[in-house]
Amino acid sequence: MAVYQAPLRDMRFVFYELLGSDKVAELPPYQEVSPDLVDAVLEEAGKVCEGVLFPLNRSGDEEGCHFENGVVRTPKGFRQAYDTFRDGGWTGMACDPAYGGQGLPSVVTMLVEEMICSANMSFGMYPGLSHGAYKALKAFGTEEQKALYLPKIASGEWSGTMCLTEPHCGTDLGLVRTKADANDDGSFRISGTKIFISAGEHDLTDNIVHLVLARLPDAPPGIKGISLFVVPKFLPKDDGTPGARNGVACGSIEHKMGIKASSTCVMNFDEATGWLVGEPHKGMRAMFTMMNAARLGVGVQGLGIMEASYQGAVAYARDRLQGRALTGAANPDAKADPILVHPDVRRMLLTMRAYTEGGRMLAAWTSRELDYAEKAEDPARKAEAEDFVALMTPIVKALLTDLGSEVANLGVQVYGGHGYIREWGMEQYVRDARIAQIYEGTNGIQALDLVGRKLPTGMGRQLRRFFHPVSAYIDRAMDDDDLSEFVLPLAKAFVRLQQATGFIAQKGMSNPNEAGAAATDYLRLFGLVAMGYLWVRAVEEAKDKTDGDDGAFYRAKIATARFYFQRLLPQTGALFAALMSGAGSMMDFEDAAF
Structure with a gap:
């Protein structure tokens, strides 16, 4: 059966040792975020996720939501779980205390979000979408809008949505047809249909706040003519x-x-009353605030699925007795050995573990920089962090969701035939993980964003936020004999990344198809190098602690890193060869032959 226990020990390693909790405390809003407070938050979140959310994961999947006469009812137990979640203050973790939030750093809330996604990804969608709406309203709403909506969203009394996609347009939002006509009182009449709206209707909150993209009558064509409106399900009264x-x-x-x-949900707006958020025709700027937050959150969904799949696979591999170890019986008193003894099972488990722990480091690193992007007082440090987060957002989203699917499938494979059966709980992770590669911009779109927008920005300015510190670290770590087996393969992969970047920059200028053809392989290459850099840093933190009371943890950390560098990072060689081959093999293929 599927199992889940919050991975608090590894989370503490990432937060305290790898990233340094003191770094977050440098930021004025977080000076009171002490280690004791973070520990308490993580422990309590673990209890809620293990004891309240995880038990509803399978039953919620089997029952699903119910739609009758325009009303959506969530599965049995969800309303009670949401009440517990809301009453515990979890809906306002990252929200401003001025609006009733907890004011916790993004890096801490990311770790909690991972636990939620591991325990019950469906449940996590409801508060997750609300936070995106909160951020957009906080950044672009009027003072009156913020005073009305933000405390309600932070408290969890009201929830929020993103209403972008229409039946005829998904990625190309310039084709949006939903219209907005002005009323005399300053409000607007919103009419149109939106599809694929997560949490568009449900029974968990008293109100639902829709943020809707629509066109004003005088809107110019394309994305430059889109405005953003706040459209509540129930119109707020004066109180x-x-x-x-x-x-x-x-x-x-x-x-x-x-x-x-x-x-x-399919959401129909029939002259619904809404109010402009931000400036007319500038809705995409506000919407990207929501989308970027959502893209990082979706990456964390992939991470959460990885952790849950890994834990389930390990538990099964310890218990399932099949065959004998290739070197002789490991458990001679039993009729067979646990499948954990078999090399291929260990290969799968270590792949799952290395990607999961590496993904956690990558998501936390990006989230820590998001804290600086939002809260740093030094303009230079703030700008550096903004560039870094912009660069890494498509990588975190695409890499971790691709790996989420891969790891979930490996979990099924470890179980064998039982993994394919619903009662064991593993096949649900495969089904749940799959959407994360699609929504909030498919992973192909993330790759195009990386090569088409992030690489050329400021003549490669965003790239330097990653390349320069990694290059400097490699130069320094080369002098440490204890790190040589890890640094040398990282250095080789890093050179491949630099060469691939130059190739795309050169070829893409003369033929955009070259950049497009290389994009997906390039993103994967970039992500594996970034993960490799963090794995070396993890070894550096662990190598002098292997003999202490917690020595087993640090020895396992180093051993997992060794597997990553010997078995997973070599993929960068094949990715490099593929993308350097150019676009010809795919673009020269005759259309009629498909």
């Missing part, structure tokens, strides 16, 4: 409580491959 029903309704819910306990 801030929900009033009359607005002209927005759920037309249906989707029947999906996974995350079945998360309502995915």
Whole structure:
């Protein structure tokens, strides 16, 4: 059966040792975020995720959401779980204390979000979308809008959505047709249909705040003519409580491959009352605030699935008796040995472990820089962090969700035939993980964003935020004999990344198809190098602690790093060869032959 225990020990390693908790405390808003406070938050989050959310994961998947007469009911137990979650203050973890939030750093909330996604990815969709709406309103809303909506979203009384996609347009939001006509009182009448709206309708909160992309009558064509509007399900009364029903309704819910306990809705806006958020025709700027937060969050979903899949696979590999070790019986008193003794099973488990722990380091590193991007007082440090987060967001989203699917499939493989059976709980991870590679911009779009936007920005300015510190670290670490077996393969992979970057920059200028053809392999190459850099740093932290009371943890950390460098990082050679071959083999293929 599927199992889950919050990986608090490894989270503490990442937060305290790898990243240095004192770094976050440098930022004025977080000076009171002590180690004791972080430990308490992580421990309590672990208890909620293990004891409240995880027990509903399978039942929620089997029951799904119910749609009747325009009303969506979440699966049995979800409303009670949400009440517990809300009452514990978890909906406001990263929200400003001025609006009733906890004001915790992004790096801490990311670790909690990972636990939520491991325990119950469907449940995590409801508060997760709300935080994106909160960030957009906080950044671009009027003071009146912020005073009305942000405390309600932070408290979890109200939830939020992102209403972007329409039946005829997904990635190309310039094709949006939903229209907004002005009323005399400064509000607008919003009409149109949105699809694939996560948490668009449900029974968990008293109100749902929709952030909707629409066009004003005088809007220029394309994305330069899109505005953002806040459209509540119930129109707030003067005292801030929900009033009359607005002209927005759920037309249906989707029947999906996974995350079945998360309502995915068709939303119909029929002259619904809404209010402009930000400037007219500047809605994409505000929407990207939501999308970038969501993309990091989706990457963490992939990470959460990895952790849960790994734990389930390890538990099964210890218990399942099949065959004998190739070198002779490891358990002669039993009829067979646990499958943990077999090299191929160990290969799968170590692959799962190395990607999971490496993904946690990568997501936490990016989240730590997000704290500096949002809170640093030094303009130079703030700008550096903003560039870094912009560069790494598509990598975190695409790499961790690709690996989430790969690791979930490995989990099924470890179980063999039992993994394919619903009762064992592993096949759900495969189904749940799959959507993360698609929504908030498919992973192919993330790769195009990386090579088409992030690489050329400021003549490679964003790239330097990664390349320079990694290059300097490699030069320094080369002098440490204890690190040589890890640094040397990293250095070789890093050179491949530099050469691939130059190739794309040169070829892409003359033929955009060259950059497009290389994009997915380049993103994977970049992500594996970034993970390799963090694995060397992890070894550096662990290498002098292997004989202490917690020595087994640090020895396992080093051994996992060794597997990563010997068995996983070599992929960069094949990725490099593939992308350097150019676009010809795919673009010269005749269309009619497909």
